[in-house]
Amino acid sequence: MASPSKTLSMMAVLCGRVRLDSSVDIVADEEVYNPSDDSFLLLRAIEVTPGETFLEMGTGSGIIAIHAAKAGAKVTAADINPMAVECAKRNAERNGLALEVVSSDLFENVHGAFDVIAFNPPYLPGAASSTSWIEKAWAGGGEGSETAVRFLEHAWRHLAPGGRVYMVLSSVGGLMSVLKAARERYVAEMIEEKHMFFESMYSYRLKVGGSHPEK
Secondary structure (H helix, E strand, O other): OOOOOOOEOOEEEEOOEEEEOOOOOEOOOOOOOOOOHHHHHHHHHOEOOOOOEEEEEOOOOOHHHHHHHHOOOEEEEEEOOHHHHHHHHHHHHHOOOOOEEEEOOOOOOOOOOEEEEEEOOOOEOOOOOOOOHHHHOOEOOOOOOHHHHHHHHHHHHHEEEEEEEEEEEEOOOOHHHHHHHHOOOEEEEEEEEEEOOOOEEEEEEEEEOOOOOOO
């Protein structure tokens, strides 16, 4: 696990795409997911313009939500972990930004439609301990795809016309199962891949328009 408290240099906006911004100050608590390679992979994929509505699902420290807010988006951030909710609020305040941060199991307490939804889902195979919030940030259930598939089943209902979803997927996290589920309602485009010694990670952009886009 990364250190309990970690201040990181992050990303800014260039032509709509989010880039690392050294002025952003992020501190992550012990039971909150620290920004890592998958966070930065997702961040590099996202395109958002001023005035667009933006939802970060599973916000953790709030790193992506904060960068979207710095880009001029109207941002909502959500997490099932109450410690992450408080952490994201503190980091937003630390950076002088206004975010709506809600406690929610996926879309349970999220209302409205968004131009952009971003999610770095838990994708490691296996179930999290009932007492560990940080494990919930890693464990995607079963083969690692359960949370991502459940997210995709509902995300399309929360997209504004022309909206898009950005996600990170992993070769160790039921990748084929997630992509199969995505094809039901989305057109998926891989943006970037990153190969590591034990896995490959991919960032995707998804738009409504799969096999059953209106169901």
